[in-house]
Amino acid sequence: MKEMVNFDEQNFLKIGASIYEKRSMIEHIAEVICKEDFTNLFFTSSGGSQAMMDPFWDMVNEMSDIPVYRMISAEYLACGHNQVKEGTVAFLASKSGDTKETMAAAKVLKEKGVRLVSVIGKSDSPLEKISDYSVVYGDGRPQELILYLLIGKLLHIEGYFDAYPQFADELKHLPQVLCDVRIAVDEKAKQYAQDYHKEPYNIWIGSGNCWPVCYAFAMCVLEESQWIRTKSVSSPEFFHGTLELVEKGVCCTLVVTEGKTRELDLRVKRFLETHTDKFTCFDTADYPFAGISDAFRGILSPVVMNAILQRISKNMEAVTEHSLDIRRYYRVESY
Structure with missing residues (x-):
């Protein structure tokens, strides 16, 4: 293999495996969410973190009839969302765990009784502390693997993704x-x-x-x-x-x-x-x-x-x- 700029194959595989090792913990979050029930799902963050989550809004929308919404946090703070209220489960993401608009949205959502599930790059961050459930990936990549397991398991439990066990097994x-x-x-x-x-x-x-x-x-x-x-x-x-x-x-x-x-x-x-x-x-x-x-x-x-x-x-x-x-x-x- 030719030398590649800023790429360490063995380290990449190691840190990728570190997220998959969290599979049971991630799936447990989905199980608890479904057991406690919910009325709809809401994806909100800022910039690239919102973009990272948007394919999972699309995944829920395509595979189920679960009401699902997405909104950039700054826009949510300015406009609100009439469907987001107690009974909503919100998914947030932040590499730093302290993104200003994302944190502000998290606080507003919490006050509304919305349960918060966060995907975060740093432990002990403000976003982790305010969230009901969180997965800290640290140096792990890709962050998307967390949401494939989390959203996939949720859809499976709700009866929309029968092939999820095979999908999750193959995600390794x-x-x-x-x-x-x-x-x-x-x-x-x-x-x-x-x-x-x-x-x-x-x-x-x-x-x-x-x-x-x-x-x-x-x-x-x-x-x-x-x-x-x-x-x-x-x-x-x-x-x-x-x-x-x-x-x-x-x-x-x-x-x-x-x-x-x-x-x-x-x-x-x-x-x-x-x-x-x-x-x-x-x-x-x-x-x-x-x-x-x-x-x-x-x-x-x-x-x-x-x-x-x-x-x-x-x-x-x-x-x-x-x-x-x-x-x-x-x-x-x-x-």
Whole structure:
């Protein structure tokens, strides 16, 4: 294997396994939630953490008739949500465990009698202390594995996901799959970074359960971490405005899901292939999921796409010599 920028395969597998080892504890949270009953589910956080959770809002919405809502925490604080009240179970996520808007939303939700379930990167954080249930992943990755187990188990108990036991058993292979995908895509990711890191304008497109991944990469990596001017647009919306900006020389990147909206992505692909000479497609279908059944590929598209795009992140950082940790304003200025 060629040397890869900022990638330690054995450590990656080790920390991935550390989350799967929490399976019983995570599933127990789902069991308690269902035993205590609930009226609806609510996903709320900020920035990339909200985007990480949004595919699970989509998962509940697609697989069940459980009322489920999502809202960025700052918007919830400003507007509220009439369906979120006692009987609601809210899911929150924060790498730091002290994200300002997320914490403020957690306090408001708690006052309303909403039970809080949090996915957190640091132990003993304010978010962990206020939550009814929490899973601290520390150095573990991917955080999505926690929610696949938690939401999958909840759907199973409620009678919507009969295949969950098999799905959960096969998730033990997910760290290796994500490792293999990173290795397989790295050369393409490196070339992408070299070719397009100086583009004055970029369009990123995706749909369905991979739309949050596309949106978060454009916002949190290219804009926030690399200061690259980028527009993200969903595949169904692409043909209602953004297509008019596409011409020769315009850099367009499409992420393709294996979920229900795949054909919407492929429609965009057919258009871009003939209208710009700077088009790149990343499709989860191009990579094997060793040890995981084909029936689960669509559900897992978001976490696999994240693995693909993370290799662009690491290679972009190396090419631009602009650390992904540098910020001009975020947590630097008050606003």
